Amino acid sequence: MLADFFEYDFLRHTFLTGILIGLIAPLLGTFIVVRRLSLIADALSHVTLAGIAFGLFLDKKFAIAWITPFYGGMIFSVIGSILIEKLRGVYKAFQELAIPIILSGGVGLSVIFISLADGFNTDLFNYLFGSVSAVSRNDFFTILGISIFILIVIGLFYKELFTLSFDEEHATISGIHAKRIHLLFIILTALVIAASIRIVGVLLVSALMTLPVAASMQLAKGFKQMMFLSVAFGELAVIGGLISGYYLSIPPGGTIVMISILILLLSIGYKRLSVTSKKRRTAHEHA
Amino acid sequence: MSEAVVTMNNISYAYEHKKVLDHVNFEIPRGAFMGLVGPNGGGKTTLIKLILGLIKPDEGDIQLLHEPINKFNQWNKIGFVSQKANSFNRGFPATVYEVVSMGLTAKVGYLRFFNKTHKAKIRQAIDQVGMLDYVNENIGNLSGGQQQRIFIARALVNDPELLILDEPTVGVDFENVKRFYELLHQLNEQRNITLLLVTHDTGTMTEHATDIVCLNKQLHFHGDPKAYAALSEKDFSKFYGHPVNLVIHDH
Numbered sequence: 001m002l003a004d005f006f007e008y009d010f011l012r013h014t015f016l017t018g019i020l021i022g023l024i025a026p027l028l029g030t031f032i033v034v035r036r037l038s039l040i041a042d043a044l045s046h047v048t049l050a051g052i053a054f055g056l057f058l059d060k061k062f063a064i065a066w067i068t069p070f071y072g073g074m075i076f077s078v079i080g081s082i083l084i085e086k087l088r089g090v091y092k093a094f095q096e097l098a099i100p101i102i103l104s105g106g107v108g109l110s111v112i113f114i115s116l117a118d119g120f121n122t123d124l125f126n127y128l129f130g131s132v133s134a135v136s137r138n139d140f141f142t143i144l145g146i147s148i149f150i151l152i153v154i155g156l157f158y159k160e161l162f163t164l165s166f167d168e169e170h171a172t173i174s175g176i177h178a179k180r181i182h183l184l185f186i187i188l189t190a191l192v193i194a195a196s197i198r199i200v201g202v203l204l205v206s207a208l209m210t211l212p213v214a215a216s217m218q219l220a221k222g223f224k225q226m227m228f229l230s231v232a233f234g235e236l237a238v239i240g241g242l243i244s245g246y247y248l249s250i251p252p253g254g255t256i257v258m259i260s261i262l263i264l265l266l267s268i269g270y271k272r273l274s275v276t277s278k279k280r281r282t283a284h285e286h287a
Numbered sequence: 288m289s290e291a292v293v294t295m296n297n298i299s300y301a302y303e304h305k306k307v308l309d310h311v312n313f314e315i316p317r318g319a320f321m322g323l324v325g326p327n328g329g330g331k332t333t334l335i336k337l338i339l340g341l342i343k344p345d346e347g348d349i350q351l352l353h354e355p356i357n358k359f360n361q362w363n364k365i366g367f368v369s370q371k372a373n374s375f376n377r378g379f380p381a382t383v384y385e386v387v388s389m390g391l392t393a394k395v396g397y398l399r400f401f402n403k404t405h406k407a408k409i410r411q412a413i414d415q416v417g418m419l420d421y422v423n424e425n426i427g428n429l430s431g432g433q434q435q436r437i438f439i440a441r442a443l444v445n446d447p448e449l450l451i452l453d454e455p456t457v458g459v460d461f462e463n464v465k466r467f468y469e470l471l472h473q474l475n476e477q478r479n480i481t482l483l484l485v486t487h488d489t490g491t492m493t494e495h496a497t498d499i500v501c502l503n504k505q506l507h508f509h510g511d512p513k514a515y516a517a518l519s520e521k522d523f524s525k526f527y528g529h530p531v532n533l534v535i536h537d538h
Binding site: 034036156157159160162163165166167169170171172173174175176217220221222223224225226 | 339341362363367369375376378379380381382384385386388389390392393394395397398400401423424425441
């Protein structure tokens with residue numbers, strides 16, 4: 001089943017990229033979910049779409065090829081993340097307002113650039129829903145670089161990110177630079193989203209950051225265990241989704257998300273069963 | 288006179304135009320177990336925020352461990368258990384060990400990892416609050432009283448000289464409140480940690496405190512529990528700003 005993925009270069013790049021994003025998206029997703037910032041991934045993915053459309057527009061209208069849609073998306077995503085942080089500072093009492101503002105801004109810009117670039121084409125469709133054949137050798141090495149960078153930064157700042165996620169007030173009092181760490185975190189999120197879009201697509205990228213975490217939350221004891229389980233579920237969904245997407249000729253974004261939902265349902269079911277049997281055992285012991 | 292851990296000279300603070308602290312002077316002597324009481328809006332939380340350096344006074348100066356607050360950088364020597372500690376997200380998947388380890392994050396510093404000594408310190412702090420059996424338990428599965436002990440362990444892991452607790456027993460049942468005060472008493476007596484405890488629960492507090500401070504914008508009383516117990520309804524009415532009827536009860 002996997003033979004094709006190793007035989008053809010483009011499939012190999014897709015497969016290896018899939019493994020990378022199956023690692024980094026749920027890894028960062030654990031922090032996003034516990035900080036109740038799941039919608040930030042959605043806002044940033046829509047800003048990324050604007051960047052992709054901007055790249056397509058430059059290429060079509062002005063034949064500027066050095067800002068590829070992939071790089072355009074990454075630049076817009078990082079700028080969007082910084083703007084979200086600024087807006088959260090402006091609306092301190094209503095920080096969630098930053099998300100719809102940036103999300104609608106992203107969609108608005110996307111519509112403008114898509115029409116200026118003469119509407120939809122196959123490439124844009126791939127960016128929306130992901131593709132098994134869209135990852136070039138260059139894209140792969142960029143995503144590899146991003147992944148290594150993200151792993152190093154998370155490794156180095158794990159304890160600060162964790163402390164901030166649990167109790168921002170305590171973290172600030174104890175002397176952690178909450179604003180700087182938060183900015184770093186949101187830029188990492190923007191990079192993960194830009195890196196993941198080639199495989200899962202703009203519309204489904206936030207699912208890869210949140211669904212594996214939602215599933216592992218049902219089962220994990222402690223934060224580190226939740227992180228490991230999220231990554232395991234993420235990898236399972238990405239590998240399963242890529243293979244099934246390829247053989248069924250379906251964009252992998254859809255299959256990856258559906259496998260993630262299946263894992264989520266199974267983990268909820270497992271948790272319920274174990275809670276019920278525990279209750280029964282306790283009742284039996286007391287009887 | 289004993290050495291002061293915190294000195295506040297002539298402190299005033301206002302939120303916009305509403306004055307909440309008006310020329311307050313007081314000291315927390317080293318080794319004291321100080322109870323801070325007062326009506327809501329009387330400036331208790333503001334006073335704590337000032338000591339923690341979260342806000343700056345409009346007037347006056349503050350010294351922490353003999354250093355002016357603007358030059359003070361030994362924040363790990365000041366532990367804080369906030370009122371919000373028991374309103375944290377109970378679904379957050381963190382074990383007792385992980386929560387207590389957060390107390391060391393700032394002390395260990397950026398780009399550094401926990402070593403064996405740090406790990407032993409974390410276990411020791413959990414042991415001190417009598418929660419070692421729960422070290423790998425998710426904090427959300429513990430009772431309110433147990434969770435409060437864990438937040439104290441998070442503060443203790445830094446070996447603080449001063450521990451500030453802002454209404455830590457809100458929502459904790461009577462039996463656990465009693466145990467909680469016994470723990471504080473032990474920390475104060477055996478480890479010589481200076482305690483500043485903001486509370487409405489004056490009954491149990493007066494059994495353990497060495498100093499009591501009554502604050503309602505101004506300092507109305509600073510003395511020992513005996514002197515506090517001798518205050519009359521008239522004194523309390525003056526202090527609270529409205530008539531007060533005292534009811535003495537066992538709990």
